[in-house]
Amino acid sequence: MSASEDLFQFLSQKDRFIPQLSIDSVIFGFHDNQLKILLLKMKGMKLWALPGGYVEQHEDIDGAALHILENRTGLSDIYLEQFRVFGKADRTTKESMQLFLEANKVEMGEFQWMMKRFVSIGYYALVDFSKVTPTPDHFTESCEWFEVKNLPKLAFDHYEIIQKALESLRLNLDSKLIGSNLLPETFTMNDLQSLYETILGTPLRRNNFQRKVLSLNILERIEKLYTGAANKAPYLYKFKKA
Amino acid sequence: MSASEDLFQFLSQKDRFIPQLSIDSVIFGFHDNQLKILLLKMKGMKLWALPGGYVEQHEDIDGAALHILENRTGLSDIYLEQFRVFGKADRTTKESMQLFLEANKVEMGEFQWMMKRFVSIGYYALVDFSKVTPTPDHFTESCEWFEVKNLPKLAFDHYEIIQKALESLRLNLDSKLIGSNLLPETFTMNDLQSLYETILGTPLRRNNFQRKVLSLNILERIEKLYTGAANKAPYLYKFKKA
DNA sequence: CCAAAAGTGTTAGATCTACACCCATGT
DNA sequence: ACATGGGTGTAGATCTAACACTTTTGG
Numbered sequence: 001m002s003a004s005e006d007l008f009q010f011l012s013q014k015d016r017f018i019p020q021l022s023i024d025s026v027i028f029g030f031h032d033n034q035l036k037i038l039l040l041k042m043k044g045m046k047l048w049a050l051p052g053g054y055v056e057q058h059e060d061i062d063g064a065a066l067h068i069l070e071n072r073t074g075l076s077d078i079y080l081e082q083f084r085v086f087g088k089a090d091r092t093t094k095e096s097m098q099l100f101l102e103a104n105k106v107e108m109g110e111f112q113w114m115m116k117r118f119v120s121i122g123y124y125a126l127v128d129f130s131k132v133t134p135t136p137d138h139f140t141e142s143c144e145w146f147e148v149k150n151l152p153k154l155a156f157d158h159y160e161i162i163q164k165a166l167e168s169l170r171l172n173l174d175s176k177l178i179g180s181n182l183l184p185e186t187f188t189m190n191d192l193q194s195l196y197e198t199i200l201g202t203p204l205r206r207n208n209f210q211r212k213v214l215s216l217n218i219l220e221r222i223e224k225l226y227t228g229a230a231n232k233a234p235y236l237y238k239f240k241k242a
Numbered sequence: 243m244s245a246s247e248d249l250f251q252f253l254s255q256k257d258r259f260i261p262q263l264s265i266d267s268v269i270f271g272f273h274d275n276q277l278k279i280l281l282l283k284m285k286g287m288k289l290w291a292l293p294g295g296y297v298e299q300h301e302d303i304d305g306a307a308l309h310i311l312e313n314r315t316g317l318s319d320i321y322l323e324q325f326r327v328f329g330k331a332d333r334t335t336k337e338s339m340q341l342f343l344e345a346n347k348v349e350m351g352e353f354q355w356m357m358k359r360f361v362s363i364g365y366y367a368l369v370d371f372s373k374v375t376p377t378p379d380h381f382t383e384s385c386e387w388f389e390v391k392n393l394p395k396l397a398f399d400h401y402e403i404i405q406k407a408l409e410s411l412r413l414n415l416d417s418k419l420i421g422s423n424l425l426p427e428t429f430t431m432n433d434l435q436s437l438y439e440t441i442l443g444t445p446l447r448r449n450n451f452q453r454k455v456l457s458l459n460i461l462e463r464i465e466k467l468y469t470g471a472a473n474k475a476p477y478l479y480k481f482k483k484a
Numbered sequence: 485c486c487a488a489a490a491g492t493g494t495t496a497g498a499t500c501t502a503c504a505c506c507c508a509t510g511t
Numbered sequence: 512a513c514a515t516g517g518g519t520g521t522a523g524a525t526c527t528a529a530c531a532c533t534t535t536t537g538g
Contacts, residue, residue: 018262021361057359061329085327085363087303119263119303119363121327189490207492208528224535231489232535431517449519450501466508473516474508491534500525507518 014113017054022120023065024052024086024158026165027073029129029145030182035198036145037162038072038134039152043141047100047155050162051143052120065123072143074133079126079181083168084161087119091157100155124165126181166199173199177218180239186222188234189213256355259296264362265307266294266328266400268407269315271371271387272424277440278387279404280314280376281394285383289342289397292404293385294362307365314385316375321368321423325410326403329361333399342397366407368423408441415441419460422481428464430476431455 027038039048053068055061062080069078090096097115134143146152148166151159172178178199179192193209213219220240224233269280281290295310297303304322311320332338339357376385388394390408393401414420420441421434435451455461462482466475 018359018361020260021263055329055361058331060331061327061361063331082327085303085324087297087363089300089302089305117260117299119260119297121329121361205528206490207530210491212527226536228537229489230487230537232491234490447502448517449503452518454500468509470510471516472510472514474518476517486538488536489534490536491532493530493532495530496528498525498527501523503521503523505518505520507516509515509517511513 016056018057019113020116020118022052022054022118023061023068024050024120024122024161025065025068025072025080026050026122026124026162027069028124028126028165028169028182029132030195030198031129031145033194033198035148035195036129037148037151038132038143039146039154040072040136040143041141042139045100045141045155046153048146048152048158049100049155050158061121065121069125071137072135073125073127074135075127075131080123081125081168081172081176082121082123084122084164085119086122086157086161088157089117091120092116092118096156120161122161122165124169126178128182128184130184169199177239186236186238188225188236190234192237258298260299261355262358262360264294264296264360265303265310266292266362266364266403267307267311267314267322268292268364268366268404269311270366270368270407270411270424271374272437272440273371273387275436275440277390277437278371279390279393280374280385281388281396282314282378282385283383284381287342287383287397288395290388290394290400291342291397292400303363307363307367311367313379314377315367315369316377317369317373322365323367323410323414323418324363324365326364326406327361328364328399328403330399331359333362334358334360338398362403364403364407366411368420370424370426372426411441419481428478428480430467430478432476434479 029036029038038051040051041048051068051072053064055064059067062082065080065082066078069080070076092115094115129145134145136143148162151162154162169178173196179195182195183191189210192213193204193206196209197204218240219237222236222238225236226233271278271280280293282293283290293310293314295306297306301309304324307322307324308320311322312318334357336357371387376387378385390404393404396404411420415438421437424437425433431452434455435446435448438451439446460482461479464478464480467478468475
């Protein structure tokens with residue numbers, strides 16, 4: 001099935017959705033000591049974009065966000081947080097639409113439904129990088145991780161959405177046990193510290209960090225991890241179950 | 243003009259608005275050492291509701307929220323914060339609509355546009371109680387302040403919206419200089435402390451509170467306030483201009 | 485034995501908490 | 512004079528930041 005056939009099929013069902021309302025999700029993962037985001041490139045589009053979608057008439061918005069995520073990552077049970085609505089009147093103008101579309105391949109007229117002004121609800125998700133299978137769908141040419149510090153050209157206000165998501169992530173870092181969603185089952189204290197450092201963007205002191213985290217009583221110390229390196233083997237930890 | 247004439251006029255213009263998207267505002271004021279909220283009772287409706295409205299096609303959502311507030315309070319320059327979206331599929335079911343409407347006076351069929359499922363963006367506003375003139379409009383039978391601790395029966399999920407607004411208010415209390423929006427130009431340290439105590443719901447120590455607040459260097463001490471009471475006159479303060 | 489990284493101790497400073505005391509005001 | 516409420520001081524506890532030291536590991 002071609003991209004435009006998919007599109008027409010989608011548009012024919014557009015009454016299923018709430019008009020002019022979309023969801024955009026910032027999916028955070030952590031790998032190689034880098035905070036990463038999953039981005040999409042749609043077929044025939046020039047710019048990268050956040051994975052997003054629409055809300056069905058009889059679907060909770062949280063449910064809609066979750067479905068989008070499950071489709072894009074292959075995971076269920078994802079940590080999701082709604083963080084802000086993006087509703088400037090000019091966020092999806094024809095001009096920014098033009099930038100988004102590959103003008104010579106797609107007739108804007110066919111997109112009447114999509115071309116309207118959209119208000120978008122921003123969610124961020126925290127996932128275990130190692131468990132995700134980035135999954136393009138029929139509209140999507142590619143689906144890749146990007147380092148937060150090295151993002152490609154993005155459509156619309158998606159850069160701003162990402163920045164706000166990061167802000168919220170930082171604010172929630174302490175109160176919401178964010179590590180437990182971004183790290184694999186077991187991890188070293190160093191892994192956790194790197195995660196915090198990359199999210200916060202500041203270096204932390206090893207000893208004080210360890211003391212503080214352990215004092216929260218949320219970690220369980222497992223066996224040591226022997227990497228073969230010529231130094232003391234670090235303990236592995238996992239988050240205690242509630 | 244009668245309520246239903248107003249309504250028909252409104253509905254005839256409904257294409258001006260984004261469908262199925264609304265705004266609900268929790269307007270906080272502080273008076274008599276009580277945190278209060280401005281609520282409306284629509285003509286011919288049974289329950290009280292948050293002041294709300296719709297978003298015009300070419301209007302920012304923040305702008306829309308601001309207009310609603312200005313109309314209801316007579317104030318401009320209001321402190322506004324978007325705090326959450328309420329998007330459960332069943333938040334505006336026919337059943338809850340029925341509860342909201344005075345069933346024998348209004349035919350639901352006339353409300354097709356309004357009867358759809360709505361997603362609502364929650365804003366909270368902080369206003370100087372003494373400056374507000376609660377202003378009913380043509381749809382509104384009354385517009386009154388209620389103590390947060392003593393709310394009337396509310397429509398839809400408005401009670402939940404208020405609770406979430408309160409939560410956000412508490413979280414933002416320290417970081418966003420909330421006092422400057424809820425208090426009049428000048429106030430005593432006691433006023434400020436009462437405000438904090440009612441928002442947080444916990445008593446604070448007089449001396450420590452004063453020290454902490456003054457250490458922030460955001461207050462300017464003015465002259466003393468002689469109330470005629472048989473005790474030392476408290477200083478008046480005002481927030482320093484940025 | 486050594487380098488590298490992990491783990492633990494310790495101490496000075498800042499901040500928070502609770503108590504105490506003094507000061508101004510009108511009766 | 513004194514009751515009342517406002518302003519300030521201070522000692523102890525707690526939290527934080529920065530430093531130093533010890534332990535484990537493989538070469």
